[in-house]
Amino acid sequence: MQRKSYAAQTMGTRELRRAAQRSAEKRATAAPVNRQLSDRGHQHNEAFCLMWYACECGHRERIWNSRDGVTAFGVQCPSCKEPKLRHVNWNLDQYAPDHVPAPGQRVWIDLTRDRALEIARRTVNQVAKGNVPVGTDLNRIADAVYNGGMSPDLVVYGYVEAV
Structure with missing residues (x-):
């Protein structure tokens, strides 16, 4: 079957594995960041x-x-x-x-990973009007929000949300 020219190109698992391996090798050989x-x-x-x-x-x-x-x-x-x-x-x-x-x-x-997932879900609900992507799509968005634990979160001290 011929692929349509406008169809989305997807990477196979082998390609993804090789891309991840190249990325890991690049990080391992990169010079360490000297922060003042x-x-x-x-x-x-x-x-x-x-x-x-x-x-x-x-x-x-x-x-x-x-x-x-x-x-x-x-x-x-x-x-x-x-x-x-x-x-x-x-x-x-x-x-x-x-x-x-x-x-x-x-x-x-x-910011915690759970809170990042909550923010991602709320953002997608607002933008996509309830069409929350399943599985890895929402996790990918949450990972971007979480940013490896470097992102801040603003909370009210002493406030506990009722369940």
């Missing part, structure tokens, strides 16, 4: 900092980064529900590794 540590000995300057976020609507809040990782520059504002809450006044970031958040304070934490 911050003055405080962390990989990121915003590690364990209290940071000011502000929105055009007037809402301001201080969010704590509980991790040695990057944070989002902007997120959804809890007051106006617009994605306009931005990290401002970077010079006022305060290093606070021993900070204990108050109940209700928002905190940056490491």
